[in-house]
Amino acid sequence: MIRTLLVLACTALVSPAFAGPERVDFPTGYQSTFYVYNQVERPDRTPNQIRFMYVNRDALAKATGNAPAPSGTILIMEDRYAKLGPDGQAERDADGRMIPTDRVAAVAVMEKRDGWGAIYTPEKGNGDWEYAGFAPDGTKRTTTDAQVASCFSCHQSRRQRDWTFTFIKYLQDVGK
Amino acid sequence: MRKFLIAAMLALATPALAAEHVVTISGSEYSPTRITAKVGDTVRFVNEDAVDHAVFIPTLGHAIDLGSTKSGASTVLPLRRAGRIEVECVQHGHMGLLIVVTQ
Numbered sequence: 001m002i003r004t005l006l007v008l009a010c011t012a013l014v015s016p017a018f019a020g021p022e023r024v025d026f027p028t029g030y031q032s033t034f035y036v037y038n039q040v041e042r043p044d045r046t047p048n049q050i051r052f053m054y055v056n057r058d059a060l061a062k063a064t065g066n067a068p069a070p071s072g073t074i075l076i077m078e079d080r081y082a083k084l085g086p087d088g089q090a091e092r093d094a095d096g097r098m099i100p101t102d103r104v105a106a107v108a109v110m111e112k113r114d115g116w117g118a119i120y121t122p123e124k125g126n127g128d129w130e131y132a133g134f135a136p137d138g139t140k141r142t143t144t145d146a147q148v149a150s151c152f153s154c155h156q157s158r159r160q161r162d163w164t165f166t167f168i169k170y171l172q173d174v175g176k
Numbered sequence: 177m178r179k180f181l182i183a184a185m186l187a188l189a190t191p192a193l194a195a196e197h198v199v200t201i202s203g204s205e206y207s208p209t210r211i212t213a214k215v216g217d218t219v220r221f222v223n224e225d226a227v228d229h230a231v232f233i234p235t236l237g238h239a240i241d242l243g244s245t246k247s248g249a250s251t252v253l254p255l256r257r258a259g260r261i262e263v264e265c266v267q268h269g270h271m272g273l274l275i276v277v278t279q
């Protein structure tokens with residue numbers, strides 16, 4: 001009994017208290033397992049980019065547009081380069097939309113787990129969401145709270161949509 | 177009579193010119209808040225506020241982020257597809273504009 005307690009105590013002492021971007025892992029294989037629910041053009045980027053918005057399918061199955069996203073929701077914002085014509089401008093399809101390439105510039109992930117927001121003040125926190133940024137190969141680019149501070153502050157403006165710019169809006173638009 | 181016929185033929189042969197619709201951003205509000213436009217038209221957003229704004233459209237099939245529009249600057253949105261387009265501002269979630277685009 002004492003040995004068990006000692007082992008538990010030692011484990012608790014050596015286990016790091018993960019917080020901030022440390023909590024969010026790169027969703028390996030997301031391109032084939034997640035669902036692309038929107039594509040957002042970025043004509044202000046040079047060269048032009050297209051943001052692919054992904055959600056994990058388990059969360060999508062549970063989510064509705066009139067409630068916060070369920071715990072376990074993972075949203076991915078993948079910035080891809082657009083296909084450029086000889087004039088350096090993005091080529092467009094028959095609908096006038098930019099044509100994406102397979103080249104990825106960056107990957108940003110926001111993930112929600114029950115209780116994750118408890119460490120933040122209401123002014124800073126985004127509910128139970130955490131954020132992290134990655135290189136296309138999965139290398140984490142954000143390792144400190146300061147590096148994801150802009151994620152928290154920018155998403156504050158969408159508190160009424162569970163701090164998401166596109167996901168809850170997508171659910172509402174498709175009547176889910 | 178001949179002049180009238182020539183004028184009529186010219187009018188028929190001249191394509192409808194694309195229109196530019198101007199939306200001002202002032203007091204962190206879009207004005208007007210609803211526009212009806214045609215495919216090929218453009219919308220110019222003029223930021224008259226002292227703070228930056230960013231035109232953002234989450235609407236499926238039309239989604240676009242034009243990036244930051246500085247105070248005193250403007251940015252242009254080409255209307256390439258018909259549909260109901262909901263315009264927001266990245267920084268100010270209460271700002272809204274509806275653009276109804278027809279063929």
